[in-house]
Amino acid sequence: MLEVNMSEVHEVPYEESELYRIRHSAAHVMAEAVLEFFPNAKLAIGPPIEDGFYYDFDLGKDENGKPKTFSPEDLEKIEARMKELLKQNAPFEHSTMSVEEAREFFADQPYKLELIEELAAGKLDENGNPIAEPVKEVSIYRHRNFVDLCRGPHVRFTKQVKANAVKLLRTSGAYWRGDENRPQLQRIYGTAWHNKTELEEYLQRLEEAKARDHRRLGRELGLFHISPLVGAGLPLWLPKGAVLRETLENFLRQAQLERGYLPVITPHIGKLDLYITSGHYPYYKDSQYTPIDVDEEKFLLKPMNCPHHIEIYKAEPRSYRDLPLRLAEFGTVYRYEKSGELNGLTRVRGFTVDDSHLFVTPEQLEDEFIGVVELIQYVFNTMGFHDFRARLGTNDPNSDKYAGTPEMWERGINAIRQAAEKVGMSYSIEAGEAAFYGPKLDFIFRDVLKREWQLGTVQVDFLLPERFDLEYTGEDGRKHRPVMIHRAPFGSMERFVGILIEHFNGAFPLWLAPVQVVMIPIADRHVPYARQVAAELRAAGMRVEVDDSSDRMNKKIRNAQLQKVPYMLVVGDKEVAEEAVAVRTRNNEDRGQMPVAEFKEMAQGLIREKSMAL
RNA sequence: GCCGACGUAGCUCAAUUGGCAGAGCAAUGCUCUUGUAAAGCAUGGGUUAUGGGUUCAAGUCCCAUCGUCGGCUCCA
Numbered sequence: 001m002l003e004v005n006m007s008e009v010h011e012v013p014y015e016e017s018e019l020y021r022i023r024h025s026a027a028h029v030m031a032e033a034v035l036e037f038f039p040n041a042k043l044a045i046g047p048p049i050e051d052g053f054y055y056d057f058d059l060g061k062d063e064n065g066k067p068k069t070f071s072p073e074d075l076e077k078i079e080a081r082m083k084e085l086l087k088q089n090a091p092f093e094h095s096t097m098s099v100e101e102a103r104e105f106f107a108d109q110p111y112k113l114e115l116i117e118e119l120a121a122g123k124l125d126e127n128g129n130p131i132a133e134p135v136k137e138v139s140i141y142r143h144r145n146f147v148d149l150c151r152g153p154h155v156r157f158t159k160q161v162k163a164n165a166v167k168l169l170r171t172s173g174a175y176w177r178g179d180e181n182r183p184q185l186q187r188i189y190g191t192a193w194h195n196k197t198e199l200e201e202y203l204q205r206l207e208e209a210k211a212r213d214h215r216r217l218g219r220e221l222g223l224f225h226i227s228p229l230v231g232a233g234l235p236l237w238l239p240k241g242a243v244l245r246e247t248l249e250n251f252l253r254q255a256q257l258e259r260g261y262l263p264v265i266t267p268h269i270g271k272l273d274l275y276i277t278s279g280h281y282p283y284y285k286d287s288q289y290t291p292i293d294v295d296e297e298k299f300l301l302k303p304m305n306c307p308h309h310i311e312i313y314k315a316e317p318r319s320y321r322d323l324p325l326r327l328a329e330f331g332t333v334y335r336y337e338k339s340g341e342l343n344g345l346t347r348v349r350g351f352t353v354d355d356s357h358l359f360v361t362p363e364q365l366e367d368e369f370i371g372v373v374e375l376i377q378y379v380f381n382t383m384g385f386h387d388f389r390a391r392l393g394t395n396d397p398n399s400d401k402y403a404g405t406p407e408m409w410e411r412g413i414n415a416i417r418q419a420a421e422k423v424g425m426s427y428s429i430e431a432g433e434a435a436f437y438g439p440k441l442d443f444i445f446r447d448v449l450k451r452e453w454q455l456g457t458v459q460v461d462f463l464l465p466e467r468f469d470l471e472y473t474g475e476d477g478r479k480h481r482p483v484m485i486h487r488a489p490f491g492s493m494e495r496f497v498g499i500l501i502e503h504f505n506g507a508f509p510l511w512l513a514p515v516q517v518v519m520i521p522i523a524d525r526h527v528p529y530a531r532q533v534a535a536e537l538r539a540a541g542m543r544v545e546v547d548d549s550s551d552r553m554n555k556k557i558r559n560a561q562l563q564k565v566p567y568m569l570v571v572g573d574k575e576v577a578e579e580a581v582a583v584r585t586r587n588n589e590d591r592g593q594m595p596v597a598e599f600k601e602m603a604q605g606l607i608r609e610k611s612m613a614l
Numbered sequence: 615g616c617c618g619a620c621g622u623a624g625c626u627c628a629a630u631u632g633g634c635a636g637a638g639c640a641a642u643g644c645u646c647u648u649g650u651a652a653a654g655c656a657u658g659g660g661u662u663a664u665g666g667g668u669u670c671a672a673g674u675c676c677c678a679u680c681g682u683c684g685g686c687u688c689c690a
Contacts, residue, residue: 054685069618172685173617180687184617187685215682219625228663228681284690304690333690338615339681341688435690459690486690523647551652558651572649584650 014048018155019194023048025092025154026082026161026192027055030168032146033081034188037074043148044111044176044185051202052191056174058111059186070171070186078188083163090144092154096137102149111176112149125151164196167203209449214501215344221506221563223497223514224345233342233349235494240514243543244500245493247512249330251610252354252379252489259375261328261356266308268332272298277467278307279403283436287336305331306486309357310468313482318472320361323482324368328356330493345498352493358485359470365483369419369458372487376443376456379489383500384509384612387446388455390425392416393433403436404463412439412460435486437463447503455496459486507564507586510603511610517603518560519546522553522572529576533569533596540600542607561586566614567603585614 014020027046030053034041038059046055059068070078097105099120106112118124122134141150143158155161167190174187193199210216218224223241230236237245253263272291275281280303281288291298302308309327318325332352341347360368380388395402395409402409416439420427427441434440443456461484464470471479490496500508510516517537519530527548534544545565547556553570560568569581574593581599583591594602606613 067617072619170684171618174686175616178687180616184686186617189685226682232681280690287689306690335689338688340615340617340686342682347689437690440690520650522649525647550646552648554648554650555652556650561651568650570650574649582650588651590650 014050019192020048021153021155022161022165022194023053023192024150024152025158026086026166026190027053028092028141028143028146028148028150028154029085029158029161030078030082030188030190031055031057031148032144033078033085035146036081037077038068042111043109045115046148052169052189054174054187054189056176056185056187058176058183067184067186069173070188072171075168075171075188079166079168079190082168083166085144086158086161086163086166089157089159091157092141092143092152094152094154095140095142097140098137099135102138102140105147106149115149161192162195165193165199167191167199205449212449212502212505213344214346214498217501217506218344218498221501221514223501226344231349232339233337233347235345235348241497243514244508244512245497248490248493248496248500249354251382255375255378256326256328256356259326259371260324261326264309264312264327264329266302266305266312266329266331268302268334269299270302270308272300274307274311275300275303278304278310278464279437279467280304280307283401283403284335289334289336301334302331303333303335305329305333305353305355306357306464306484307468309355310464310470310484313357313359313470314468318359318482320472320474320480323472324358324360324364326356326358328354331355345494345501348492348494351495354488354490354493356487358487359465359472359482360485361472361474361480362483365415365460365485366419366422368485369415369460370423372458372485373419373423373425373441376458376487376489379456380443380445382610385445385455385503389444389446390420390427391433391442391444391454392420392427392429393435393440393442394429394431395434395439396432399432401436402434404438404466408462409434409439412462415460416441416458435459435461437461440486445499447499448505449502453495453499455491455499456489457487457491460484461486505564509610509612510566510614511607513564513566514543515545515563515565516542516607517544517567517569518556518563518565519544520553520556520560520568520570521546521548522570526571526573526576530569530571533571533581536596537600537603540604542600542603557584567599569599587614589614 024047027048031043031046034057040060042058044056044058046053062068099116102116103113106116116138119131119135119138122131125131138149139151141148141152141154169189169191172187172189173184175184176182191199191202193202218241221240222238223244224238225236227236269292272281281300284303288303289301291300312327313325330352332350334350337347337349358368394413420441438459438461440457440459442454445453445455447453464484465481470482472482474480519534521527521530530546534546537544547560549556557568564586566586568584570584571581575581580593580595582593583599585591
């Protein structure tokens with residue numbers, strides 16, 4: 001198993017590290033170089049970021065009135081010049097200016113002026129974060145003739161940024177202040193490290209990430225295919241991918257069965273009115289497809305499963321004895337994603353949610369919420385996902401994106417906090433991360449490349465029960481309003497599988513591997529025996545292929561190895577004679593000869609336990 | 615959707631300034647019957663994403679559309 005070393009231990013916060021100063025300084029020197037080639041460029045901001053830095057520029061318009069952009073050749077020129085400038089040693093000098101002076105000094109830099117005004121007004125700092133009070137003086141850094149409004153810190157001399165540890169990576173468009181209604185600027189991304197070795201290690205890491213890209217592995221391992229004729233963002237699951245996905249689904253089905261969930265199946269479209277009632281339609285109009293006309297009525301390709309499940313709840317009168325009612329479905333939903341946002345399996349236009357809606361009494365809410373949290377933890381643990389954190393997403397009181405009353409939100413948030421406390425789980429709170437109908441607890445997983453992915457989610461919802469006027473008859477014979485819990489441990493099957501592919505680099509644990517065993521007959525005369533063993537293993541529930549091609553044994557091993565098949569069973573004269581198989585693993589281990597029955601028992605055990613081992 | 619780059623055989627990539635579309639792997643056939651990461655030989659495979667245009671001549675230049683990639687924005 002490939003171990004990718006991303007360890008970059010920050011003893012001090014990144015903002016106080018030398019690397020941060022190096023990158024911040026590299027951004028300034030890059031801007032200096034840009035101004036040499038584009039003297040009229042307007043400077044926006046140029047902060048350090050994870051693994052590097054960027055700087056945004058407004059290059060003005062060309063003769064046709066189109067915004068000017070950086071060409072790839074420009075990038076090369078800028079990088080070369082930047083390296084020269086780094087070597088021409090110059091000190092970084094810090095000073096301050098009064099707001100008045102700064103306004104005058106940056107008179108021809110409109111973006112800097114905007115930053116100065118926001119500082120002076122006590123609104124936002126240069127990163128767009130709110131500040132406590134208006135500032136009277138602004139901080140300035142100068143090296144040679146390049147002067148920038150900047151809080152720093154920087155290295156002391158440009159030479160401290162090693163020219164051979166810096167590389168410009170790419171250009172892109174980026175909206176000023178991250179707002180798509182404001183001008184689009186030209187951004188240059190670069191990376192900078194302490195020394196050449198670190199830079200090379202970083203570039204190496206990028207290569208490794210590329211090699212385990214799920215889009216590439218998805219093709220190489222025959223997992224999925226995206227056909228432009230079917231449509232962008234609409235993946236086709238190939239047999240091996242489908243096996244992988246169904247194995248995951250069946251695993252969860254079983255876990256749900258054990259926990260009292262009930263399966264339901266609902267159609268892919270529903271009347272527009274359904275979504276108007278739920279409130280989804282007005283809120284998410286922009287990310288839904290145009291309604292379909294059916295006779296005189298409008299139908300929506302379903303963007304959510306909850307309204308359908310709610311209608312199942314309403315299909316009959318409910319009593320407190322029916323609750324909690326846990327309805328579960330692998331429900332496929334369709335959401336419009338802008339073309340530029342699509343990405344392999346991780347960002348698609350049609351995907352399947354491992355959805356469930358729990359209808360509970362207020363008294364049951366906490367226990368049921370805990371049950372869901374424990375289910376998600378069980379699912380993650382089984383996957384071998386140990387590096388994850390929880391995030392409580394609350395409403396942002398300043399946003400009109402959230403429906404319901406403050407009391408509802410309060411109750412929901414409290415329910416989640418109490419449940420989290422009871423299971424002893426720590427979490428961070430982020431305002432503005434809630435669903436429109438209620439707060440949620442998200443499970444954020446860090447993969448082997450240390451990238452974070454939001455996977456499982458649990459949401460508390462008092463709103464939709466109101467909107468749909470849900471009720472049950474209580475012990476007291478009166479009508480009561482149930483509470484809903486929305487939850488999905490995997491999130492979306494597409495996204496989850498995409499992440500799984502990258503996390504395991506295509507080498508799935510035995511129980512998930514689309515092909516668990518490849519039979520490798522040495523010569524043609526061994527093929528019948530290989531088929532016989534394959535049949536026996538298949539009868540025991542294993543996924544087995546026989547490589548009866550005319551390739552040499554060595555080639556067959558190579559092919560199985562490249563497909564990351566866990567076990568290769570080589571069979572020749574000796575094995576035929578002794579009812580045995582010669583076991584080789586994808587980890588290049590030669591386990592030697594083993595009776596078929598022994599192999600079968602061993603492999604079955606590992607599959608049953610969903611072991612990570614071979 | 616926006617900015618930029620790109621689209622040649624199933625895959626990875628070649629093809630001077632516009633001048634006969636190629637290679638490796640894969641596929642198919644034949645020979646060999648093999649003991650732990652690539653046997654040998656042969657064969658087939660393309661309206662160069664699609665549609666228009668410029669030119670004696672377009673993979674190459676121009677326009678549009680579709681798609682991919684990297685960002686931005688967005689993500690119930």
